Amino acid sequence: SQTIHQWPATLVQPVGSPLSLECTVEGTSNPNLYWYRQAAGRGLQLLFYSVGIGQISSEVPQNLSASRPQDRQFILSSKKLLLSDSGFYLCAWSGVGYEQYFGPGTRLTVT
Amino acid sequence: GQQLNQSPQSMFIQEGEDVSMNCTSSSIFNTWLWYKQDPGEGPVLLIALYKAGELTSNGRLTAQFGITRKDSFLNISASIPSDVGIYFCAGQLGGADGLTFGKGTHLIIQP
Numbered sequence: 001s002q003t004i005h006q007w008p009a010t011l012v013q014p015v016g017s018p019l020s021l022e023c024t025v026e027g028t029s030n031p032n033l034y035w036y037r038q039a040a041g042r043g044l045q046l047l048f049y050s051v052g053i054g055q056i057s058s059e060v061p062q063n064l065s066a067s068r069p070q071d072r073q074f075i076l077s078s079k080k081l082l083l084s085d086s087g088f089y090l091c092a093w094s095g096v097g098y099e100q101y102f103g104p105g106t107r108l109t110v111t
Numbered sequence: 112g113q114q115l116n117q118s119p120q121s122m123f124i125q126e127g128e129d130v131s132m133n134c135t136s137s138s139i140f141n142t143w144l145w146y147k148q149d150p151g152e153g154p155v156l157l158i159a160l161y162k163a164g165e166l167t168s169n170g171r172l173t174a175q176f177g178i179t180r181k182d183s184f185l186n187i188s189a190s191i192p193s194d195v196g197i198y199f200c201a202g203q204l205g206g207a208d209g210l211t212f213g214k215g216t217h218l219i220i221q222p
Contacts, residue, residue: 032207036210043115043212043213043214043215044199044210046209046210049207049208049209051207090153094207097159098142098203098205098206099156102146102153102155103153105152105153107151
């Protein structure tokens with residue numbers, strides 16, 4: 001069966017510091033991968049998606065970037081964090097059925 | 112961009128009652144999905160709908176894809192304490208596209 005992992009689970013970072021969040025999927029090949037951000041008490045907003053290695057589409061202009069160095073690995077990065085980058089970051093994958101399945105999330109607090 | 116209006120924002124019900132929530136959109140979607148999210152966790156897929164007019168059940172949950180492609184509803188029958196959480200609708204245009212989420216319905220069950 002397929003499994004999706006995210007780490008770290010929680011992160012507290014100062015303003016201006018770099019960021020790297022990782023997402024990996026097991027049990028499937030060539031998944032579509034997604035990064036979403038959820039503000040407190042809100043719905044999810046799509047940040048990036050990828051249909052293959054090295055292919056990244058960005059949905060909103062922002063302080064973040066994404067990379068897909070391997071088939072089942074998706075990384076979310078920032079060179080300098082802003083206070084507004086705080087939130088709950090969720091990675092998701094989909095396969096041939098296009099239903100999206102979410103990971104456990106990373107809670108990021110920028111101080 | 113597209114927006115989903117999800118209502119009600121919150122519901123306070125007694126255990127055993129039926130629940131109904133809905134989502135409307137200003138534009139069409141080709142897929143509607145319903146998720147449940149518990150605090151601090153990633154959303155879990157409940158039901159996926161692919162055809163206008165489709166009615167699909169998953170245990171005590173029933174969801175329908177509106178014939179105009181601009182709306183969907185979710186019903187929960189005979190609510191139990193573990194139904195507590197936030198329910199999100201999501202629309203997708205197709206394929207590997209990201210999801211557009213509603214702001215969620217917070218379900219609270221009073222004993």
